[in-house]
Amino acid sequence: MTDSEFRCGFIAVVGRPNVGKSTLINTILGSKISIVTPKPQTTRHRILAVDSHERYQAVYVDTPGLHRKAGKAMNRLMNRAAVNALADADLVLFLTEATRWTEEDQDVLERLKEVRAPVIAVLNKIDKVHPREALLEALAVMAGRREFAEVVPICARRRTEIERLCELVPNYLPESEPLFPEDMITDRGENFRIAETIREKLTLALRQEVPYGLTVQVEKMERDEQVIIIHAVVWVERDSQKGIVVGKGGRTLKHVGRAARLELKALYDQPVHLELWVKVKDNWADSEKDLVRLGYDMP
Numbered sequence: 001m002t003d004s005e006f007r008c009g010f011i012a013v014v015g016r017p018n019v020g021k022s023t024l025i026n027t028i029l030g031s032k033i034s035i036v037t038p039k040p041q042t043t044r045h046r047i048l049a050v051d052s053h054e055r056y057q058a059v060y061v062d063t064p065g066l067h068r069k070a071g072k073a074m075n076r077l078m079n080r081a082a083v084n085a086l087a088d089a090d091l092v093l094f095l096t097e098a099t100r101w102t103e104e105d106q107d108v109l110e111r112l113k114e115v116r117a118p119v120i121a122v123l124n125k126i127d128k129v130h131p132r133e134a135l136l137e138a139l140a141v142m143a144g145r146r147e148f149a150e151v152v153p154i155c156a157r158r159r160t161e162i163e164r165l166c167e168l169v170p171n172y173l174p175e176s177e178p179l180f181p182e183d184m185i186t187d188r189g190e191n192f193r194i195a196e197t198i199r200e201k202l203t204l205a206l207r208q209e210v211p212y213g214l215t216v217q218v219e220k221m222e223r224d225e226q227v228i229i230i231h232a233v234v235w236v237e238r239d240s241q242k243g244i245v246v247g248k249g250g251r252t253l254k255h256v257g258r259a260a261r262l263e264l265k266a267l268y269d270q271p272v273h274l275e276l277w278v279k280v281k282d283n284w285a286d287s288e289k290d291l292v293r294l295g296y297d298m299p
Helices: 021-029 073-088 103-114 132-143 162-172 190-205 239-246 248-268 288-293
Strands: 007-014 047-052 056-062 091-097 119-124 150-153 214-223 228-236 272-280
Touching: 007 021, 007 073, 007 103, 007 162, 021 047, 021 056, 021 091, 021 162, 056 162, 073 103, 073 288, 091 103, 091 162, 119 132, 119 162, 132 150, 150 162, 190 214, 190 228, 190 248, 228 239, 228 248, 239 248, 239 272, 248 272
Parallel strands: 007 056, 007 091, 091 119, 119 150, 228 272
Antiparallel strands: 047 056, 214 228
């Protein structure tokens, strides 16, 4: 990259579910753009994260993890969002774990055969690799899987080698004027970020199967100089899920509301009053019409 040219482009961050894509983007931006939990399918939407610099603007596209089985409409939507991000990308970051390779990783690799953009292989979670020789072996194995533009080891959670990765990115972006204002860090608005914060706390609080059957919709937000008042609905697919989300004596929902309120208070630097309701919408995750009504983009 010469001194005179400005570069800008889209970087699709892809990989199997729960490999650390959202953590990587949050680390690069130094801000919480996407919610993060230890459970798969946490990211359901295509989210843009804009990293602006003096000589380049990198627009990272956080994608849902690519699923082998896409039975419900929501899973098919998530797969389409990831595939479309690949088609539009100027650069692809293919994220895997340094310590293991799965059939799902292989599925993503197969999809990359159709991608024209350069692909950087990013081996995440290198803090779990011991001894050092094992990491060198993992890098060599990855380099042999296909022709990558680069193979970069990182630990997104600890920021290990993140600067090196970020220094490589603009080399593969096209010459272009910036696509977004310098002070913009994401394309998602307030209601989306609030709903996702609440869903993150629900996902962390609930049993394994329940988070996949719920979504959150902000119905109303009012603010003045003293307080922000938010009314939100937690939609579930079955009556049995409603009882689990509310919890005995309302304890689970109160716990979730408290955790979400504290994070939102820190985000807005202002007191937040959060009202949560739990409602049932049968099989909403397998209805494209319901998905659109609940704020999901249909690629």
